[in-house]
Amino acid sequence: METQTAGPATAAKVRRATTESPLVRWALIATGMLFIALVLVLPLISVFMEALSGGFATFFQAVGNADTWQAVRLTLLVAAIAVPLNVVFGLAAAWAVAKFDFRGKSLLVTLIDLPFSVSPVISGLIYVLLYGANGWFGPALKELDIKIIFNVTGLVLATVFVTFPFVARELIPLMQEQGRDEEEAAISLGASGWRTFWYVTLPNVAWGLLYGVLLCNARAMGEFGAVSVVSGHIRGLTNTMPLHVEILYNEYDFVGAFAVASLLAGLAIVTLVAKSLLEWRYGDRLAGGRKH
Amino acid sequence: MTALATSLSGGFKRPSVLPGFGLTLGFAVAYLSIIVLLPLSALVLRPATLGISGFLGVLMDSRVLAALRLSFGAAFIAAVVNAFFGLIVAWVLVRYDFPFKRIVDALVDLPFALPTAVAGISLATIYAPNGWVGSLFKPLGIEIAFTPLGVLVALIFIGLPFVVRSLQPVLQDLDKEVEEAAVSLGASRWQTFRLVILPAILPALLTGFALAFARAVGEYGSVIFIAGNMPLVSEIAPLLIVIKLEQFDYAGAAAIGVIMLAASFLILLLINLVQRWSRRHEEH
Numbered sequence: 304m305e306t307q308t309a310g311p312a313t314a315a316k317v318r319r320a321t322t323e324s325p326l327v328r329w330a331l332i333a334t335g336m337l338f339i340a341l342v343l344v345l346p347l348i349s350v351f352m353e354a355l356s357g358g359f360a361t362f363f364q365a366v367g368n369a370d371t372w373q374a375v376r377l378t379l380l381v382a383a384i385a386v387p388l389n390v391v392f393g394l395a396a397a398w399a400v401a402k403f404d405f406r407g408k409s410l411l412v413t414l415i416d417l418p419f420s421v422s423p424v425i426s427g428l429i430y431v432l433l434y435g436a437n438g439w440f441g442p443a444l445k446e447l448d449i450k451i452i453f454n455v456t457g458l459v460l461a462t463v464f465v466t467f468p469f470v471a472r473e474l475i476p477l478m479q480e481q482g483r484d485e486e487e488a489a490i491s492l493g494a495s496g497w498r499t500f501w502y503v504t505l506p507n508v509a510w511g512l513l514y515g516v517l518l519c520n521a522r523a524m525g526e527f528g529a530v531s532v533v534s535g536h537i538r539g540l541t542n543t544m545p546l547h548v549e550i551l552y553n554e555y556d557f558v559g560a561f562a563v564a565s566l567l568a569g570l571a572i573v574t575l576v577a578k579s580l581l582e583w584r585y586g587d588r589l590a591g592g593r594k595h
Numbered sequence: 596m597t598a599l600a601t602s603l604s605g606g607f608k609r610p611s612v613l614p615g616f617g618l619t620l621g622f623a624v625a626y627l628s629i630i631v632l633l634p635l636s637a638l639v640l641r642p643a644t645l646g647i648s649g650f651l652g653v654l655m656d657s658r659v660l661a662a663l664r665l666s667f668g669a670a671f672i673a674a675v676v677n678a679f680f681g682l683i684v685a686w687v688l689v690r691y692d693f694p695f696k697r698i699v700d701a702l703v704d705l706p707f708a709l710p711t712a713v714a715g716i717s718l719a720t721i722y723a724p725n726g727w728v729g730s731l732f733k734p735l736g737i738e739i740a741f742t743p744l745g746v747l748v749a750l751i752f753i754g755l756p757f758v759v760r761s762l763q764p765v766l767q768d769l770d771k772e773v774e775e776a777a778v779s780l781g782a783s784r785w786q787t788f789r790l791v792i793l794p795a796i797l798p799a800l801l802t803g804f805a806l807a808f809a810r811a812v813g814e815y816g817s818v819i820f821i822a823g824n825m826p827l828v829s830e831i832a833p834l835l836i837v838i839k840l841e842q843f844d845y846a847g848a849a850a851i852g853v854i855m856l857a858a859s860f861l862i863l864l865l866i867n868l869v870q871r872w873s874r875r876h877e878e879h
Contacts, residue, residue, distance in 0.1 A: 321774045322690065323784060332693050335684040342752050343705050345727060346717040353720060392626045399620040405608040411623070417631055420859045422813025423711075424833035425852045428840065429634035432641050437845050439637055463630055486613055496614035518707070525710025527816035532837060545712040545816070552716050552820065564713040571708040578708075579701040 350568045353561035365562035373539045374547035374563070381455070381530075381543060382523040385462040389519055390512070393470030398504070401478035402486060412475065418467040427461045427532025434460075453535030458543065461529040466519045473515035476590040477508055510585040514578065521574040525567055638856065641849035653850040658826050659835060663854065665743060666832040670811035673750035674758075678804045681758025682796075688759070689766040703760070706753045711816025718749055719821040741823030746831060749817040754807030761803030765796050798873030802866050809862040813855060 322328070355362055365371065396415060400408055418426065432438050434451040444451060451457045485507070489499040505512075527545040534541040536550065544567055551560035581589065608616060642650050653659060687693070688700050706714065722729045722739040729739055739745050769792065777787040815833040822829045832851055839848035 321771060321778060321787075327784075328691055331683055332687045332691055335680070335687045336699065338680045339684060339699060339702065341728065342755060343702055345721055346714055346752065347705060347709070349721050349727065350713060350717045353717070388626075392623060395619040395626075396623040398615060399623055402613050403608060403611055403616050403620075405616075405620070411627075414627060414631065417635070420809060420863050421635075422815065422833050422852075422855055422859070424815045424836050425638065425813065425856060428836060428848055428852050429638045431840060432637040432845060432849060433634055435845065437843060460630070464634070467630060483611075483613065490612050490614070499613075500615075521708050525708075525713070527710060527712040527715075528833065531815075532840060545710045548710075548712045548716060549820075557720075560716055564710075564716060567710045567713050571705065571710070571713075574708045575701050575704055578704065579697070 347568060347572075350561055350564050353557065354565035356561075357558045361558055362562050362565075365556075365559040366566065368559070370538060370542070371547060371559075371563055374542050374544045375566070377455070377458075377542065378524050378544040381458050381462050382520055384459050385466055385523045386516060386520050388463055389466055389470050390516060392467075393474050393515060394512075396471045397474035397478045397508075398500070400475050401481075402483050415471050415475075416468050418464050421464075423465060423526065423528025424532055426464045426529035430457055430460050430464075430533055452533050453537065453541060455541065457533035458530050458541060461533045462523050462526055465526050465529050466522045469519035469522065470512065470515035473511050473518075473590055474508055477511040478504070480590065481507055510581060510588045511590055514581050514589055517574055517577055517581070521571065524570060635856075638849055638852050641846055642853050645846045645850060649846070650850050653847045654854065658830070659832075659851060661827045662830050662832040662835045663851075665746065665829065666812055666855075667858070669743060669746045669750055669831075670754075670808050670814075673747055673754050673811050674804050674808035676747075676751050677754045677758045677807045678800060681755055681803060681807075682762060682800060684755075685759045685762035685766055689763055703756050706756050711753070711814070712820075714752055715749065715817040715820035718752060718817065719745070722748055722821060740821050741825075741829065743822075743829050745821035745823065746818055746829060749821050750811040750814060753814050753817055754811050757806035757810060758800070758803035761799045761806065762796060765799040769795060798869050798876075801869050805862050805866045805869070809859045812858060 323331070354365075396411070399405075400412060431452055433440055434444060434457065435441050436445070436452075438452075451460070485503050486499050489503045490496070494502070524543075525545055526543075527549070530543055531546060531549070534543070534546055536542060536546060538550070542550065544563055548560050548563050548567070551557075551563065642653075645653065654663075684703065688696065688703075719740050721727045722745060724730065724733045724738060724740070726740070732739055737744070739748060773791055773795075774787055777791045778784075782790070813833060815831070815837075818831055819834055822831060822834075824830050824834060832855060836848045836851050839845075839851070
């Protein structure tokens, strides 16, 4: 812009004056990258190095272990229940909040974000207080012979809680940005509510929904603190992958622990790559803050 | 029809031609109540069974006090470290070009994506006395893993993205012309940063700091492997909740939980105030 009002020489001077000298610039880049390397890159690399420290044969032996497969299956099962539940909730909440004006709306949006500010351990604790042996509903559940804590149901509840806001907080701002005109047009042209949702709203929010599901799923499969509290660590029954990592590590089976951990780290890398691709290619179709 | 709807809802909702309000709001509120509100109310009400003296008795226990002090203290220091280095990282990512910038940018979110238990065992291995980084510090007589310093390392790991992601959009939207004006009025680059840029990004920096702090206070998975978990020394408050639960001391666990929950709500409130204040600041 300055090139239009002033000569190229002045422009260069201003540009130089609004950035740092090369020395400062490279010092800042070096400091930032060294910090990233120490805090983020090194731990990630070390997971794979430790997992393969005994060679590939030991790695595959650890991964192929029956307990490990139980843990993988349970992790997939919990995520397969928790994520769709939160998707349905996210769509319903976003439809109500973005397409209508009603009293108490901002309170509802605040409450949806609540689980993000709760410690993982507390996220598990609250379900023990409700459904545990000494919990509010504990005695009643015992009489009915229903087990929630130390059972898969408890794992699902705790996982639903910690991943509760992901889809909704992605969809609400996105649908608010998109407004109501298209839906109102579809309805006034005679489309039913479901038809409008399937053919107008859903295609508009598809990428945002995928983005929310991606983050929700990563957290659902990786959650440790909350599920640790409700699980009881019963091998082969309530042991998800992150919990299995802990058990192996505490048994000094470091190669085994890091082998399972490397599977989870692989999931994290896939999530980050997919998330970045979504931001780069479809940034304009995600909620405002995600544009890159 | 719409008049009937308005009179039925008593002005609770503005009339609309779109359907599904009752269904979606009803489902959302019911789901929210079952998953979030009911369980959280159990947490708030449970310590009431202890009475005030019993509640204070749990919190005044020296082991509980030490754990709370460690959790809040280490979280605060970690947030300060992250505010400083996070600002540098956000700054170079927004302002400069360098190799692998996009990869580094994507990598900043790693602590959000990497399961905390994985981060925990990995950090414990690296920062142990015989680990990649720990062995560098050992000759200096500094042990990181299995001491409170280890807690700090884990909390720095999980807090970094909050600061960077809070700052990036604000740095991006910063008006270059204001900086040009400062330069043409004779300000040095450092003066421009201190007097022009820093005040503009301060609300975002504070928000990132508070988010990192709030997350770190409650962090569990990445900490317990590297902390060593010595009572009174390197035992964090969330771990003490787990220990009390294992002893079936539900009320005691809930008492610690309530204190931590109250603290994180206070932080959330502060963030809202900072953001409201900065928004009003911008309008003028």
